[in-house]
Amino acid sequence: MKEIQPGIFSQNDNLYTKNQVPGQQVYGESLQDFEGDEYRAWHANRSKVAAAVKNGIDLGVEQSDDVLYLGAASGTTVSHFSDLLVDGFVFGVEYSETVGRDLVKLADSRGNIAPIIGDARKPEDYSDLVPEVEVVFQDISQRDQPEIFIKNAEKFLKDDGIGLIAVKAQSISSSRDPEDVFDEAVEKLEERFEVLDRTRLEPYEKDHLFLKLKKR
Ligand SMILES: C[S@@+](CC[C@H](N)C(=O)[O-])C[C@H]1O[C@@H](n2cnc3c(N)ncnc32)[C@H](O)[C@@H]1O
Numbered sequence: 113m114k115e116i117q118p119g120i121f122s123q124n125d126n127l128y129t130k131n132q133v134p135g136q137q138v139y140g141e142s143l144q145d146f147e148g149d150e151y152r153a154w155h156a157n158r159s160k161v162a163a164a165v166k167n168g169i170d171l172g173v174e175q176s177d178d179v180l181y182l183g184a185a186s187g188t189t190v191s192h193f194s195d196l197l198v199d200g201f202v203f204g205v206e207y208s209e210t211v212g213r214d215l216v217k218l219a220d221s222r223g224n225i226a227p228i229i230g231d232a233r234k235p236e237d238y239s240d241l242v243p244e245v246e247v248v249f250q251d252i253s254q255r256d257q258p259e260i261f262i263k264n265a266e267k268f269l270k271d272d273g274i275g276l277i278a279v280k281a282q283s284i285s286s287s288r289d290p291e292d293v294f295d296e297a298v299e300k301l302e303e304r305f306e307v308l309d310r311t312r313l314e315p316y317e318k319d320h321l322f323l324k325l326k327k328r
Contacts, residue, residue: 113146118175119196120154120165127154127162129195133221138191152195156316159189160251160278163316169309169324172274176200178245180268182232182260183252186214187225193249194222203242207231232260235267242268249276253283258300265327266304275305275325282319290319297321304328 113123121128128144128151135150137143142153156163165171173179176199184190184204193202204219205228206212212229219225228238232252235242248269250261261277269275279297281290298307298321305325313320 113144113151117165117171118173119198120171121151123151127156127165128152129154129192132195132198132224136221138218139186139188152192154192159192160313160317160320160322161189161192161249161276163313163320164276164278164311164322166316167311167313167322169311169322171276172308172324173197173247174200177247178243179203179247179249180242180245180264181205182248182250182264184212184215184227185251186211187218187227189251190215190225191218191222194218194225197224200224200246201226203228203238203245205230205232205238232264235264239267244268244270244273246270246273247276248273251278253280255284257284258297261301262304265325269327271327273327274308275323275327277301277323277325278313278317279321279323280319281321290321294321298323301325 113121116122131150131152144151154162156166179202181204184206190204203226215227219227281293309324
């Protein structure tokens, strides 16, 4: 088991995070013991952040960071942030109450997740709950993905913080060439951010672009 980024481990080409709740599986992932600790497999075809790491993105996330996570769903990827943020916190925003129920349950079993059932288009609704953070990550399949990200980063991201976003071409336009859709999204984001790194997420996710950003 080799640590390849803070709190992210690799063994036999698979990614892992150290399980902060030993014995707990969140979404049926496999558990692996190594030198007295338990690790949870982090599958690149279940999580766009894992796919980005597999494709060479250095996330730039430190284990003491606070992370605002937009599009938390039931908490699959949130749970891995929870593992790796040993001295940090993840604020997970999800607008579906149905999947959000699992997120709330997950948060009950871990000490560093704040589940927020809310609309990421309205960051003012949760501004009392979220502090300034070192990282904003967004995985929201909506037409206005770049605008939602910009709004939240402007409100919550520290000036020297890191922005991470998975852009899904199909959600913006199902008829246009994904590369054109990505160019347009990047152009919008570049008005406020510098692109530090980028990768497509194939073979794990089709027609997704993952960007690492910093405020200008
Ligand atoms: C692709 S899924 C996220 C998967 C999750 N990131 C993971 O890896 O476990 C996108 C999620 O974004 C949520 N979503 C869509 N629009 C939203 C909005 N405006 N505010 C908050 N959540 C939203 C959807 O309900 C859905 O659960």
